[in-house]
Amino acid sequence: MKRLLWFGAAVIAFALGTWMVAWWTVPAVGAALGLARRVDQATPLLGGLAAMVAWGVLLALSASGAPEGSVSVLVGQALGVGPGALIAMTILYPGLLAASAAACMAWGAARYSKSR
Amino acid sequence: MRRGAVRVALPASVGGSIAAIALAGALYVGFVPMGAVPPLGQLLDPAHGIWAAARVAELPRTEQVVLDGLSAPVQIQYDDRGVPHIFAATELDAVRALGWVHARDRLFQMELVVRKVAGTLSEVAGPQTLAIDRQARERGLAQAAEAKWTALPADSKIRTVAVAYVEGINQWVGDAGPEALPVEYKLLGTEPILFQSQYVYYMLAEMSQTLAWQSDELQRGAIDALIGSAAAAALFPLNAPIQEPIEPVPGRTAPRYAATTFPAPRTPSAAAIAAAHRAVNTRRRVALGPALDESAVGADDLTRGEAVVGSNNWAVAPARTASGHALLSGDPHLALSLPSIWYEVHLVVPGEMDVYGVSLPMTPSVPIGFNRDVAWTATNTGADVTDFYRETVNDSTAPTQYLLDGAWRALEQRVEQFRGKHGAVLATDTLRRTHRGPLLRTSEGWLSLRWTALEGGDEASALRNAARATSAEGWFQAMEPYKAPAQNFLVADRSGTIGIRSTGRYPIRPGDGRGDRIFDGRTSQVDWIGDWPVAIYPQALRPAQGYLASSNQQPIDPAVRANYLGWDWPTPWRALRINEILRADAAMTPEKMRLAHTDPRSALTEPLRSAVRQAVAALRDYATPADREALTFLDGWDARFDSESQGAVLYVSFLDELTRRTWDELAPPGESRRIATPNSMMLVRLFDHPSSTWWDDRGTDDVREGRDQVLLASLRAAWEGTRSRLGNDPHAWRWGNQRMASVKHLLELPGFGRESLPVQAGPGTLSPNEGRGTNGASWRFVVELGDSITAWGTYPGGQSGNPVSSRYADRIELWRTGALAPLRLPRAAADLSGAQLRSALILRPRKRRAQ
Numbered sequence: 001m002k003r004l005l006w007f008g009a010a011v012i013a014f015a016l017g018t019w020m021v022a023w024w025t026v027p028a029v030g031a032a033l034g035l036a037r038r039v040d041q042a043t044p045l046l047g048g049l050a051a052m053v054a055w056g057v058l059l060a061l062s063a064s065g066a067p068e069g070s071v072s073v074l075v076g077q078a079l080g081v082g083p084g085a086l087i088a089m090t091i092l093y094p095g096l097l098a099a100s101a102a103a104c105m106a107w108g109a110a111r112y113s114k115s116r
Numbered sequence: 117m118r119r120g121a122v123r124v125a126l127p128a129s130v131g132g133s134i135a136a137i138a139l140a141g142a143l144y145v146g147f148v149p150m151g152a153v154p155p156l157g158q159l160l161d162p163a164h165g166i167w168a169a170a171r172v173a174e175l176p177r178t179e180q181v182v183l184d185g186l187s188a189p190v191q192i193q194y195d196d197r198g199v200p201h202i203f204a205a206t207e208l209d210a211v212r213a214l215g216w217v218h219a220r221d222r223l224f225q226m227e228l229v230v231r232k233v234a235g236t237l238s239e240v241a242g243p244q245t246l247a248i249d250r251q252a253r254e255r256g257l258a259q260a261a262e263a264k265w266t267a268l269p270a271d272s273k274i275r276t277v278a279v280a281y282v283e284g285i286n287q288w289v290g291d292a293g294p295e296a297l298p299v300e301y302k303l304l305g306t307e308p309i310l311f312q313s314q315y316v317y318y319m320l321a322e323m324s325q326t327l328a329w330q331s332d333e334l335q336r337g338a339i340d341a342l343i344g345s346a347a348a349a350a351l352f353p354l355n356a357p358i359q360e361p362i363e364p365v366p367g368r369t370a371p372r373y374a375a376t377t378f379p380a381p382r383t384p385s386a387a388a389i390a391a392a393h394r395a396v397n398t399r400r401r402v403a404l405g406p407a408l409d410e411s412a413v414g415a416d417d418l419t420r421g422e423a424v425v426g427s428n429n430w431a432v433a434p435a436r437t438a439s440g441h442a443l444l445s446g447d448p449h450l451a452l453s454l455p456s457i458w459y460e461v462h463l464v465v466p467g468e469m470d471v472y473g474v475s476l477p478m479t480p481s482v483p484i485g486f487n488r489d490v491a492w493t494a495t496n497t498g499a500d501v502t503d504f505y506r507e508t509v510n511d512s513t514a515p516t517q518y519l520l521d522g523a524w525r526a527l528e529q530r531v532e533q534f535r536g537k538h539g540a541v542l543a544t545d546t547l548r549r550t551h552r553g554p555l556l557r558t559s560e561g562w563l564s565l566r567w568t569a570l571e572g573g574d575e576a577s578a579l580r581n582a583a584r585a586t587s588a589e590g591w592f593q594a595m596e597p598y599k600a601p602a603q604n605f606l607v608a609d610r611s612g613t614i615g616i617r618s619t620g621r622y623p624i625r626p627g628d629g630r631g632d633r634i635f636d637g638r639t640s641q642v643d644w645i646g647d648w649p650v651a652i653y654p655q656a657l658r659p660a661q662g663y664l665a666s667s668n669q670q671p672i673d674p675a676v677r678a679n680y681l682g683w684d685w686p687t688p689w690r691a692l693r694i695n696e697i698l699r700a701d702a703a704m705t706p707e708k709m710r711l712a713h714t715d716p717r718s719a720l721t722e723p724l725r726s727a728v729r730q731a732v733a734a735l736r737d738y739a740t741p742a743d744r745e746a747l748t749f750l751d752g753w754d755a756r757f758d759s760e761s762q763g764a765v766l767y768v769s770f771l772d773e774l775t776r777r778t779w780d781e782l783a784p785p786g787e788s789r790r791i792a793t794p795n796s797m798m799l800v801r802l803f804d805h806p807s808s809t810w811w812d813d814r815g816t817d818d819v820r821e822g823r824d825q826v827l828l829a830s831l832r833a834a835w836e837g838t839r840s841r842l843g844n845d846p847h848a849w850r851w852g853n854q855r856m857a858s859v860k861h862l863l864e865l866p867g868f869g870r871e872s873l874p875v876q877a878g879p880g881t882l883s884p885n886e887g888r889g890t891n892g893a894s895w896r897f898v899v900e901l902g903d904s905i906t907a908w909g910t911y912p913g914g915q916s917g918n919p920v921s922s923r924y925a926d927r928i929e930l931w932r933t934g935a936l937a938p939l940r941l942p943r944a945a946a947d948l949s950g951a952q953l954r955s956a957l958i959l960r961p962r963k964r965r966a967q
Contacts (some may be wrong), residue, residue: 002430018161019163022157022159022160022161022164022294023158023164023165024143024146024147024157027139027143055162058167059162061171062162062164062167062170062171063162063166063167070920071166071167072169073867074337074867074868074919074920075166077301077866077867078303078865078867078868087162090158090160090162093156093157093160096138097139097142097146099135100136100139100142101135101136101139103132103134103135103139104136104139106131106132107129107132107135110132111132
């Protein structure tokens with residue numbers, strides 16, 4: 001239950017950070033999450049999933065408004081990737097950022113506490 | 117707690133390292149571009165990156181924005197076609213708002229124009245555009261635009277207009293936020309520039325680059341070398357041998373066919389062939405800029421041939437219209453692109469200005485359109501306004517001086533650096549100028565260029581003032597300062613006056629006055645000695661014939677006035693056809709005007725068909741059953757270039773074969789590519805010379821072919837070739853599968869364009885299709901000037917530059933079919949409501965704090 005609450009809070013934090021500031025808040029929020037829940041080995045996974053959900057929601061909000069064609073099809077063609085690949089990249093990328101940042105921070109915190 | 121920490125310590129050291137590497141990698145690709153792929157973080161960001169394009173694709177139903185510098189609120193009503201109707205208290209408020217709406221819909225397009233003229237495309241696109249940049253800076257259009265701007269008096273109206281317009285652009289950029297920026301910025305990983313007021317003149321310079329750049333005299337040397345001067349002068353003549361001029365000849369009711377001679381080509385020597393290749397290289401070098409590796413040049417894609425121009429305009433006086441009101445039709449042809457070159461707009465300042473038409477994003481003017489009294493449109497004049505001078509320099513590789521009138525004069529020099537996307541220097545050029553203009557290094561030595569587009573003129577002021585005219589005469593008077601690019605401006609007003617004037621700066625040259633050769637730059641005696649006075653411009657006002665038309669043809673019949681304006685004029689087929697339509701109909705209507713835009717017939721068709729018919733009859737003993745079958749098929753064609761046409765497929769194949777076989781002497785011996793191709797007008801005139809040596813097939817030593825043999829052979833080859841290519845059943849052929857329009861995105865991004873569009877067009881039709889389909893009608897409109905103005909129009913594209921907007925390409929289908937939409941002309945903001953109103957925007961001035 002506690003993890004679920006953390007997960008929900010993380011989704012909101014990732015989404016708000018991205019919406020109100022920029023994409024690079026994802027690793028920042030991920031790192032904060034890793035620090036706050038450094039004893040939980042599942043934190044990187046939780047953070048990664050939360051970031052993916054957050055961006056997925058934002059993606060749905062942004063892209064669903066396309067009245068003509070589809071951003072994924074058009075931009076995918078321009079970049080030489082399929083529309084599915086572009087969507088997958090958009091979902092997976094924040095997951096990687098958040099999970100790795102959370103893991104890094106948890107690892108660093110653990111090393112710090114050990115050294116003390 | 118401690119036990120738990122110890123438990124994860126060992127795996128964490130490995131996992132932590134992996135996580136650190138993963139994070140570093142993810143951040144790296146997030147912040148740093150990889151090749152052509154921009155930084156992924158910004159690109160994929162669902163709130164501000166590419167995905168946001170969908171969120172900002174549509175106009176909000178209502179919107180209020182605070183805009184600095186306004187004197188009063190501006191109401192902008194977007195109608196159901198996405199056209200903003202801007203209602204402002206002052207002109208400066210109106211143009212400030214125009215800058216803002218241009219930026220919202222076309223920001224990237226505007227930056228692209230600026231960068232193209234300035235020669236800085238490589239800074240956003242990388243080395244692939246370096247050649248374009250080097251050419252742009254070598255020609256110096258940006259410098260010329262800056263000079264025009266600097267020359268404006270500080271208190272000139274156009275200066276304050278340009279400043280307000282550009283402030284409107286920059287404020288949109290400043291307020292928009294990354295999510296609203298065009299998707300192209302995100303794909304290139306760049307951000308908008310800060311726009312400068314003088315960029316208004318860059319756009320006009322770009323139009324000169326498109327419409328008034330000519331270097332044909334450089335190729336003339338190649339043609340002279342290969343076939344001899346007499347033959348070259350006949351095939352690429354000073355005056356069109358079929359005269360249907362823009363300035364009507366009083367009393368003439370049919371085109372004039374001038375006598376022609378076709379001197380035989382000389383047999384070129386090896387030295388002549390080498391000279392021809394050098395001349396072709398020179399033209400190519402000048403066309404493509406200093407990045408060209410001259411050693412790689414052959415006679416290929418710059419061969420002179422059928423011009424791809426296709427603009428038309430025509431107006432009919434009240435006496436020849438069904439309603440008794442003047443009618444005007446505009447049909448300017450340009451390279452087709454998405455977003456379109458044009459942006460439709462309506463600017464209203466009560467008591468001062470009420471102008472509707474198409475604007476060029478990056479300019480605060482309406483070059484083609486109408487107000488409540490006058491309508492105007494343009495076609496390109498194509499006058500010779502460039503000259504080249506062979507200069508004698510003190511050093512063949514790095515000159516610092518040039519010889520003039522027996523004395524060495526210093527060259528102006530400047531060093532230009534070209535930078536790539538991340539600031540690295542890609543190239544450095546030393547650019548030089550003589551008193552005439554830019555000095556270009558070519559395989560034939562150093563040539564300096566003089567070009568009206570690089571010299572004075574205030575086109576922006578002229579266009580601004582003309583938009584306020586209340587009569588055709590007033591409009592022409594306001595346009596007198598207009599210099600470049602020279603245009604055949606056609607005007608009609610509500611009083612029933614129609615008029616046309618080929619407006620621009622036309623230089624007067626010494627001696628015979630001609631500019632169709634390279635001049636010896638050692639003497640100033642060859643320099644321009646003045647400009648044409650407006651009184652002798654090609655023009656007509658209230659013509660007795662009751663109509664006027666222009667289609668890029670030679671503007672004045674030399675039998676009437678022989679002043680040199682250019683040479684090797686475009687074919688007259690469109691001019692012949694529109695004059696035929698207008699002569700035949702004394703009850704013209706807007707609908708008939710609309711239909712003429714995509715009229716499926718060409719004046720070229722019948723002369724060719726008639727000639728081949730006579731050839732088959734004359735050679736009946738040699739004609740095979742297949743030849744007769746081909747002729748029957750061609751004869752059965754209704755001469756319409758519509759998409760279902762079958763005969764058009766054979767006809768065009770026949771025309772290609774005939775062109776190739778007739779002008780084989782223009783390919784250097786042993787080569788298949790011609791260095792130049794006379795246009796189809798010369799081919800038709802050659803029909804009058806059945807035994808001319810030009811008909812002879814150079815590949816058959818033992819036979820001397822005449823006209824009829826070549827016509828028959830061309831028909832046979834076309835029939836066999838088309839059957840082989842498209843199948844033996846000619847009834848299954850479709851013209852619509854052969855020629856299509858192609859509207860590409862400005863960056864030619866796949867998927868962003870609209871391609872393979874079947875259109876009603878063919879060689880010589882009023883909407884010609886040159887093959888690739890990348891040029892075409894950029895804006896079609898018809899205006900009826902009655903008690904009030906009624907107008908219809910469309911262009912191939914849409915108002916928005918956002919490729920996922922419903923306004924991006926919503927007009928393509930209408931344009932493709934030749935249809936026009938009624939244009940809404942509200943007098944007040946409240947006149948647009950309900951279904952006619954798509955979006956209501958109010959721009960409010962920022963409140964000043966009380967002191």
